[in-house]
Amino acid sequence: MHIIGISFRKGTAPILGTIIFVGILFTAVIPMLLYLRQADTLYEMRKHELEIMDEERTSENIIFYALPLNDPPRLSFIIENRGESPTTIERIWLNDEPEIIGESLSSMSVSEIGPIGVPEVEESYIIKLTTDRGNIFIPSSGIPTYDPNSGEWQMDSFTIFIMMTETKSQLHILVNHTHDGGSSIDPPVTYFDDDVDNNQPGYSISVPLPGEYYVKVTRWHGTPSEEELYPLSGTGLVYLGLTSPTVLIII
């Protein structure tokens, strides 16, 4: 009894304490840490998914044209998905009226939507397209206006305005349409290629279609050999669209 008593007294409490400590460690602390780690992992996964979603949204690239049709007045839409991801066209807005579309477009594909009928009244149509990723696009073809008297549509025009700071020099202007916003134009269509009267401070060249234009302004003083090219960026390209129907070039 005496021997058993000494052994019991010296070992039991620390052993029990250690067991309880290990028990707390394995049943409370470690599960909690694992749970928190799991929650963190789920959060990081969600964050990563959102980053991918945002990247896809940023890289979404849609080019579309509004094609006016007559008898009765309608608008048809050619939509090209030039992005790397498939997309869904949620709506097309004609001024303040949304037309629900819900059409999916795979990457690098073209689709025609419509035609959508419009009332036979004189009205200009500001058109917008919304995708399921929350991007809004505007047509490259400008703002169509319906004239009920003639029964015809009119599209707004685009202007390249060249402002000359030096009226004594002689100029030759070349304007080539190189890209229509959807594809390259090969060979380019020349809209202007002529000498310009340099007595006026500015010169405007109207072009009927939006897209990318190559503009070359040749300027010389007396001899044509001292050529100088515009624009100063060296690309020679300007872009005309609904958001920038007019481009100003200062030489």
Add this chain to the structure above:
Amino acid sequence: MNKSTSTRRAYSPVISALILSTVVLVVGGGVWAFSQGAMRIIADDYAENLMNMTDTISERFIIEQVMYNSEMSTLHVWVFNYGNVDIDIKVRIGDVTYSENWIHIASGEMVAIDPIDIIVNTGDELNVNTFSRRNNNAYYRYLVP
């Protein structure tokens, strides 16, 4: 007499060891139970906060269209929730919040907000702001035609 002394000495350490062990078990068990409860509360709280934070960063919405009806003097606002979580929003123009209640918009839906009575002039610039219950914002700068 000697035997009696020996017996007394033998029981006392055993009783003290039993008491000590009982105390260790009781206190340890209490600490164990408290630890499990506390850890569970901490973990649940952390997970809930994380879920709320996940929902907050998951919100995606835009003001898709704004239109002013000059005849009715009403401003119309369309909001598109293109995120993966439902949202509750209010509309603010300048410094004035026009929605009394939160407007619920399900994921993937566009909602036309109730017309806002406001008198503005042609050429006025309106800063339309929608903010969510989770404090995300979407802005639209509208030039009254």
